[in-house]
Amino acid sequence: MISLFAALLLAVSLVSLGVGAIPTGPAQVAAALGHAAGLVDGNPATDNLARIITQIRLPRLLLGILVGMGLAMAGAVMQALFRNPMADPGLLGVSSGAALGAVATIVLGVSLAPALFAFAGDWLLPSTAFAGGLVSLGLVYRLARVNYRTDIPTMLLAGVAVNAITGALIGLLSYVASDTELRDLIFWSLGSLEITDWWRLALTAAIVLPGCALMLPHAAALNANLLGENEARHLGHDIESVKLRLILLVALVVGVLVAVSGVIGFVGLLVPHLLRLMTGPDHRLLLPTTGLFGATLLVLADMVARTAVAPAEIPIGIITAVLGGPFFLWLLVRHRRRQAA
Amino acid sequence: MKYQLCQVSVELGANRLVHDISLDFRVGELCMVVGPNGAGKTTLLRTLAGDIAPATGAIHLGQKPLDQWTHRELALTRAVLPQQSSLDFPFTVLDVALMGRMPHDTDPQSDESIARKALELCDCAHLAGRAFPTLSGGEQQRVQTARVLAQVWNEGADAERYLLLDEPVSALDLSHQYRLLKLLRGLAREERVGVICTLHNLNLAAQFADRCLILDQGRLVADGKPAEVFTLETLSNVFDLDIWLQRHPQDGQIPLIVPRLE
Numbered sequence: 001m002i003s004l005f006a007a008l009l010l011a012v013s014l015v016s017l018g019v020g021a022i023p024t025g026p027a028q029v030a031a032a033l034g035h036a037a038g039l040v041d042g043n044p045a046t047d048n049l050a051r052i053i054t055q056i057r058l059p060r061l062l063l064g065i066l067v068g069m070g071l072a073m074a075g076a077v078m079q080a081l082f083r084n085p086m087a088d089p090g091l092l093g094v095s096s097g098a099a100l101g102a103v104a105t106i107v108l109g110v111s112l113a114p115a116l117f118a119f120a121g122d123w124l125l126p127s128t129a130f131a132g133g134l135v136s137l138g139l140v141y142r143l144a145r146v147n148y149r150t151d152i153p154t155m156l157l158a159g160v161a162v163n164a165i166t167g168a169l170i171g172l173l174s175y176v177a178s179d180t181e182l183r184d185l186i187f188w189s190l191g192s193l194e195i196t197d198w199w200r201l202a203l204t205a206a207i208v209l210p211g212c213a214l215m216l217p218h219a220a221a222l223n224a225n226l227l228g229e230n231e232a233r234h235l236g237h238d239i240e241s242v243k244l245r246l247i248l249l250v251a252l253v254v255g256v257l258v259a260v261s262g263v264i265g266f267v268g269l270l271v272p273h274l275l276r277l278m279t280g281p282d283h284r285l286l287l288p289t290t291g292l293f294g295a296t297l298l299v300l301a302d303m304v305a306r307t308a309v310a311p312a313e314i315p316i317g318i319i320t321a322v323l324g325g326p327f328f329l330w331l332l333v334r335h336r337r338r339q340a341a
Numbered sequence: 342m343k344y345q346l347c348q349v350s351v352e353l354g355a356n357r358l359v360h361d362i363s364l365d366f367r368v369g370e371l372c373m374v375v376g377p378n379g380a381g382k383t384t385l386l387r388t389l390a391g392d393i394a395p396a397t398g399a400i401h402l403g404q405k406p407l408d409q410w411t412h413r414e415l416a417l418t419r420a421v422l423p424q425q426s427s428l429d430f431p432f433t434v435l436d437v438a439l440m441g442r443m444p445h446d447t448d449p450q451s452d453e454s455i456a457r458k459a460l461e462l463c464d465c466a467h468l469a470g471r472a473f474p475t476l477s478g479g480e481q482q483r484v485q486t487a488r489v490l491a492q493v494w495n496e497g498a499d500a501e502r503y504l505l506l507d508e509p510v511s512a513l514d515l516s517h518q519y520r521l522l523k524l525l526r527g528l529a530r531e532e533r534v535g536v537i538c539t540l541h542n543l544n545l546a547a548q549f550a551d552r553c554l555i556l557d558q559g560r561l562v563a564d565g566k567p568a569e570v571f572t573l574e575t576l577s578n579v580f581d582l583d584i585w586l587q588r589h590p591q592d593g594q595i596p597l598i599v600p601r602l603e
Contacts, residue, residue, distance in 0.1 A: 085429065224440060226430050230392050230423060235492070236416030236444035281430040 001279060005292035009299070013065070016299050017057050021311040022049070029053060055196065063195045063204065064302045065295040067261050068271075070208045070253040072294020075268020076275075076287055077215055077246050078137075080222035082144065082155060085276075086331060088269035089254045092155065093136040093162030095265065098251075098258035099188050100166040101132025107173045107181050126207065130255030136162045137251050191262035191317030193302050204260050211253040212291055218242050219283035226281070264317045266324020267294055273331070342403040342418075342501045343367060344389065344535060349398035351381075351388050351559075358384040360559045361398070368501040368535040371526050373546040373567075375539070376556035377580055382539040383424060385556065386507050389537065390421045402503075416444035419503035420492035424511070426485050431472040434465060434484050441491030452491075459490040462524055464517065479512040486521065493534055504528065506538040510545070518542070522549040547571055547596045548589070555579055571596040 017033075018024045024032075032050035036058075071089060078087040078094075089095045105128045140162055144155035174185045195201055221242045224232035232239040257264075271294040272286065279285045298316070301323070305316045344366035351359040359381045366372060366389075374382045387393045389400065391407050400407040402418065410418070420441065428437070438456035445452065460466045463483040468476065473484060486509055493502045504525070510518040526549050528534040540546050546553055547567040555563040555570055557579045563570035573586045582600055589595035 083427075083429065220443060223432075224443060226432070227426055227428055227437075227440065228423065230387075230390070230421070231426060233392075233412055234390065234416060234421040235440060236413040238412050276431065280436075281432050282436065 001285060002288050002292070005289050005296070009065070009292050009296045012296050012299050013061055016061055016064075016303050017053055019303050020052070020057060020306055022052060024049060024053065033058075059195050059198060059201050060193050060302065061299060063193050063201055063261060064299045066204055066208045067193065067257050067264060068267060068295035068298030069212055069291040070257045070294075071264065071267040072271035072297075073212050073215055073287060073291045074250045074254050075294075076272035076283070076290045077218075077222065077250055078268065079272055080225055080283060081141070081243060081246060081250075083226055083228070084155065085273065086156065086269070086328075086335070088266065089133075089250070090263065090265035091163075091269065091328075092140045092159035093166060094133045094140075094251065094254050095258050095263045096163050096166040096170075097136025098129040098133035098255040099263050100169055101128035101130070101255070102259045103170050103173050103185055103188055104128065104132075106184055107177045123203075126203070126256040126259040129259035130252050132166075133255040133258065134248070134251035136166070137247055141247065188258075188262040189317075190315035191264035191320075192313075192315055193261055193298075193305075195260065200260060204256055207256045208253050211249050211256075215246065215249055216287055218246060219287050222246075222283040222287075223281075262315075262317060264298075264320050266320045266328065267298060269331075270320075270324050270327050271297060273327075343401070344419075344503055344537075345399075345401040346385075346389070347399045347401070349388060349395045349400065351384050351393055352396040353384075353393075357396075358559050359388065359395075362561050363398075364554070364561070364564070366503070366535050366537055368503070368533045369529055370551045371529040371536045371538070371549060372552045372554065373538050373540050373550040374554045374556060375541070375543060375546050376562075379558075380556040380579075381559040382556055383507055384559075386421075386505055386537065386539055390419075390505055391415070413444050416492070418500075419505065420489035422485055422489045422504075422506040422509055424507040426481075428473050428481075431474060433469065434460065434471050434473055434476070435469040437473050437484050438465075438469075438487045438491050441488040441494075444492070455494045456487070456491045459487040459494060460484070462490060463487040464520065479514060479517065482509065482512045483517065483521075490524075490528075493528075493532075495532075499533070501533050501535070503535040503537065506536070508539050508541065510540065510542065518545060525549070526551075543571065543576070543596075543598045547598070568594060568596055571598065 014029065017029045018026060028049055032053040035050050036054040075088050078089065078092065079085050102125050105125055109124060140155065140158040143158040146154065174182055177185060221232060221237040221239065224235045224237050225239060229239050272290050275286055275290045275293055279289050301319045302316050305314045305319050308314055346362055346364045349359060349362050350357060362385065374385060376382050384393065388395055402410060435456060438460050439452060442452040442456060457466065457469065460469055463486050465480065465483050465487055468480060468484065473481065476484065489504060493504050495502065510521055513521065522545055525536045525538065529536045529551065550567050552565065553567045553570050554561060555575060562579055563575055573584065576584055576598060585599045585601045587597040589597050
């Protein structure tokens with residue numbers, strides 16, 4: 001099952017390298033990749049195309065894979081931690097908390113500590129985004145837990161409140177921001193996979209891949225946690241430390257992804273749901289397949305983002321929201337029907 | 342291996358829920374805890390389970406204080422069935438029973454066969470493939486019971502274990518109530534399991550318990566064989582009800598408790 005999803009991701013990735021404002025055939029993609037790997041000698045006629053593929057489309061594809069995998073797995077973990085299928089990094093304010101951290105760094109960092117920002121900007125953004133995400137997640141988690149149970153209305157309302165507060169603060173920051181900063185802020189609110197900097201991509205991968213991998217060993221504990229925290233402990237899991245570790249991992253992965261790609265909503269909500277319909281709720285299978293399918297879905301969404309109004313581009317956050325918003329409504333309706341029955 | 346409470350008091354906020362209780366539990370014994378609502382039955386059980394830390398006093402399991410056991414060691418030694426479990430995710434009934442095998446190192450085949458046997462004992466074998474959230478309340482309770490049975494299941498090995506159950510029959514029909522209590526009595530007598538179980542049905546407790554504890558307002562009122570502790574005076578006082586105490590017509594021994602007609 002896992003290899004099936006991996007094959008799907010690989011196929012979609014290869015297709016996505018060939019799609020764009022300038023259509024490219026499979027042979028050209030293969031040639032460009034071979035050229036980049038040093039297997040094929042350069043050909044002046046195709047060099048330009050090869051450069052588009054390896055320096056624009058490939059890093060963007062890889063970032064899309066990281067973002068899709070990270071957000072989807074973070075969503076699956078949050079749903080298991082909250083014991084609720086409606087938890088999601090975007091809805092519960094983790095993403096917007098991370099965005100606030102990043103925006104504050106851009107707007108205030110440049111004016112307050114320009115030297116530090118110039119020197120450590122690559123590290124500073126992910127760090128403040130992580131801190132912002134962690135504070136939001138910790139706050140919502142604390143508020144939503146009543147007597148060892150997750151109170152769903154409180155959870156969603158806490159998410160609404162955190163989103164409102166961070167939204168207001170981001171608004172305030174954009175009010176004082178300069179024009180160039182403002183352009184960056186808009187990018188944050190809509191999300192984009194545009195990346196040409198291999199160093200930033202490597203940094204993101206170096207945090208997101210181990211972050212996701214470290215979630216996997218807790219799959220059994222997450223299964224037990226769905227019965228309840230006490231039940232998980234009675235089944236032999238040190239659930240307090242598992243929870244703490246997973247909250248940190250989720251905040252880290254989401255924070256870093258928000259720092260590099262902005263706020264891309266609903267991936268963490270939609271993907272685990274679709275996968276539960278296909279593979280069942282067992283996290284030992286759900287977590288890896290969610291990661292792979294999340295990556296696939298985001299690469300597909302980015303293909304739409306790049307080609308629908310080519311040569312212009314739709315921000316990918318808009319596409320995931322267009323898909324995810326109605327899906328969330330459908331979930332709410334289904335949840336209400338079930339409770340009525 | 343004894344399960345011991347030594348002068349344990351439990352407080353929640355400003356309320357003292359359990360007052361200075363000292364008790365010894367043994368394996369091979371089916372012990373029922375009865376008492377009115379709010380008497381502290383669940384609190385006592387959750388304190389034994391380690392969910393609530395006592396304000397004063399100590400809890401020992403075997404030679405070690407309870408909080409010095411690792412989570413896994415504890416999970417291999419005792420299982421806990423809470424009063425209510427909610428599970429909103431579509432695990433199958435077999436998956437839920439299999440969760441009881443999490444702490445064990447047994448191979449997947451024997452885990453599955455144990456989980457299936459546990460389901461069979463709880464009359465849930467026919468539900469094995471169903472999604473847990475689609476079951477009725479009583480069926481869910483039986484499946485959760487099968488899960489804790491699978492956890493204390495110890496094929497061939499001669500280890501002492503404890504099973505703590507909080508109102509395991511609250512949603513069961515009459516026949517399943519009797520089946521479960523017979524099963525628990527069998528576990529205690531034949532499998533070296535110490536069973537500690539809270540219950541509201543006094544007649545069931547009288548019929549099956551080796552030992553009954555009566556709690557009232559957080560205090561231990563009586564501790565002994567059902568025929569000894571279920572007296573007219575104690576029960577009328579504790580439950581504040583005009584009751585009629587008889588002996589079971591079949592053996593003339595087992596207490597039979599019915600409210601008096603107005």
